Amino acid sequence: xxxxxxxxxxxxxxxxxxxxxxxxxxxxxxxxxxxxxxxxxxxxxxxxxxxxxxxxxxxxxxxxxxxxxxxxxxxxxxxxxxxxxxxxxxxxxxxxxxxxxxxxxxxxxxxxxxxxxxxxxxxxxxxxxxxxxxxxxxxxxxxxxxxxxxxxxxxxxxxxxxxxxxxxxxxxxxxxxxxxxxxxxxxxxxxxxxxxxxxxxxxxxxxxxxxxxxxxxxxxxxxxxxxxxxxxxxxxxxxxxxxxxxxxxxxxx
Amino acid sequence: xxxxxxxxxxxxxxxxxxxxxxxxxxxxxxxxxxxxxxxxxxxxxxxxxxxxxxxxxxxxxxxxxxxxxxxxxxxxxxxxxxxxxxxxxxxxxxxxxxxxxxxxxxxxxxxxxxxxxxxxxxxxxxxxxxxxxxxxxxxxxxxxxxxxxxxxxxxxxxxxxxxxxxxxxxxxxxxxxxxxxxxxxxxxxxxxxxxxxxxxxxxxxxxxxxxxxxxxxxxxxxxxxxxxxxxxxxxxxxxxxxxx
Numbered sequence: 001x002x003x004x005x006x007x008x009x010x011x012x013x014x015x016x017x018x019x020x021x022x023x024x025x026x027x028x029x030x031x032x033x034x035x036x037x038x039x040x041x042x043x044x045x046x047x048x049x050x051x052x053x054x055x056x057x058x059x060x061x062x063x064x065x066x067x068x069x070x071x072x073x074x075x076x077x078x079x080x081x082x083x084x085x086x087x088x089x090x091x092x093x094x095x096x097x098x099x100x101x102x103x104x105x106x107x108x109x110x111x112x113x114x115x116x117x118x119x120x121x122x123x124x125x126x127x128x129x130x131x132x133x134x135x136x137x138x139x140x141x142x143x144x145x146x147x148x149x150x151x152x153x154x155x156x157x158x159x160x161x162x163x164x165x166x167x168x169x170x171x172x173x174x175x176x177x178x179x180x181x182x183x184x185x186x187x188x189x190x191x192x193x194x195x196x197x198x199x200x201x202x203x204x205x206x207x208x209x210x211x212x213x214x215x216x217x218x219x220x221x222x223x224x225x226x227x228x229x230x231x232x233x234x235x236x237x238x239x240x241x242x243x244x245x246x247x248x249x250x251x252x253x
Numbered sequence: 254x255x256x257x258x259x260x261x262x263x264x265x266x267x268x269x270x271x272x273x274x275x276x277x278x279x280x281x282x283x284x285x286x287x288x289x290x291x292x293x294x295x296x297x298x299x300x301x302x303x304x305x306x307x308x309x310x311x312x313x314x315x316x317x318x319x320x321x322x323x324x325x326x327x328x329x330x331x332x333x334x335x336x337x338x339x340x341x342x343x344x345x346x347x348x349x350x351x352x353x354x355x356x357x358x359x360x361x362x363x364x365x366x367x368x369x370x371x372x373x374x375x376x377x378x379x380x381x382x383x384x385x386x387x388x389x390x391x392x393x394x395x396x397x398x399x400x401x402x403x404x405x406x407x408x409x410x411x412x413x414x415x416x417x418x419x420x421x422x423x424x425x426x427x428x429x430x431x432x433x434x435x436x437x438x439x440x441x442x443x444x445x446x447x448x449x450x451x452x453x454x455x456x457x458x459x460x461x462x463x464x465x466x467x468x469x470x471x472x473x474x475x476x477x478x479x480x481x482x483x484x485x486x487x488x489x490x491x492x493x494x495x496x497x
Contacts, residue, residue, distance in 0.1 A: 029364075113350075114350075117345055117347060117350075118343045118344070118345060118347040119347050119348075119349055119350070121304075121309055121343065121347065122341070122343060122347035122348075122349075124309060125307050125309065125336055125339070125341040126336070126361045126364075126365075127333035127334070127336040127337050127365065128360075128361070128364060
């Protein structure tokens with residue numbers, strides 16, 4: 001009973017924290033300079049990791065699927081299968097999970113250390129708005145950058161898949177592109193990529209919440225970073241199940 | 254004859270964190286232009302007391318008055334307006350790690366002044382020259398020594414020319430030379446600008462240099478008040494233990 005009360009307290013606190021984000025989102029000052037800095041931190045510094053992840057996913061998926069499809073004489077559908085799996089599911093989820101590890105932990109650790117070294121209090125007593133400056137900018141940066149990084153991951157994964165197909169079966173690139181993209185609907189691409197904006201929101205808000213409320217010292221900062229990764233990743237997976245269900249309702253299979 | 258209003262007044266302040274009672278009926282009065290040293294051992298509620306003065310904490314009961322305004326009842330915008338009149342020197346400096354010294358000072362300045370970039374740069378140069386670190390502008394906090402960090406933090410605290418300066422352990426962890434340097438800077442502020450100062454310290458050298466009055470906290474209560482000499486010669490065993 002006590003555990004459930006604690007969990008409900010925490011859920012309520014996170015909901016209130018998210019509510020404050022939406023409340024302050026449209027209030028001045030808009031902190032444009034910091035937002036751009038955070039988008040750079042989130043985007044350009046995560047790009048390499050996302051590209052490597054995407055490339056390896058494409059190569060591995062292509063290698064693993066070829067044998068199985070060949071057994072059923074369906075090797076020709078490999079580009080379509082690759083495109084559908086990468087764009088609709090694997091690309092968005094894997095990108096978000098990788099970013100939950102990198103950014104969720106980073107945000108929680110940064111804000112946590114700012115809290116224990118009283119930098120957040122320093123913003124507060126300088127009559128600045130620490131929530132707006134630190135939280136709103138980071139969350140917004142993740143909401144914008146997650147979909148862009150997912151697009152990059154998807155493209156590199158398809159390129160990796162094609163490269164593997166080229167080496168294995170000398171598949172013509174025009175045939176690969178034609179087959180891959182003919183199986184995709186615009187609604188698939190938009191919805192699957194757009195949902196990573198929601199994942200970005202979840203990862204960032206949990207990271208910010210964990211870091212912003214650190215009490216104590218460096219040990220608590222480490223715990224906050226770990227909690228941000230665990231809760232952020234779980235929420236991404238949970239939200240994905242709900243979003244897939246929603247997409248089936250909206251667009252069919 | 255009109256009564257002179259104190260710059261800071263705290264009346265019967267109580268604060269607890271859960272079961273732990275931190276402040277138990279503390280009252281403090283600081284007149285304009287004077288310096289109060291709040292002394293006492295670790296964990297006696299000194300920092301908590303200071304945080305109430307700038308609205309970083311809300312009292313469980315009691316009243317906090319600064320410049321005639323009741324801090325614990327101010328709305329957000331009034332509290333922010335009051336905070337612009339108060340400089341706060343944090344124990345560890347609390348300089349923003351990701352910014353250079355110049356950016357640290359400019360960050361506060363550009364949001365609260367309409368001055369141009371060149372005017373602000375000039376003001377920042379003046380401030381860091383005032384704390385005797387004229388060449389530190391391009392350095393990051395991590396590149397500064399403990400004493401230098403405190404001096405830059407002091408420059409940031411006074412960049413908006415506040416009426417009140419609150420210092421949380423301004424000399425803790427510093428060598429005696431740095432203690433004198435920082436303490437003398439606080440004294441200069443009082444002499445040159447008439448700033449009212451409340452300094453939390455258990456550093457006797459610092460207290461000797463800066464304090465007009467002192468309050469000794471023990472287990473969340475103000476055990477003694479008076480000049481530093483009066484506290485030093487006080488009969489209470491806790492005072493004797495503290496002052497050696």
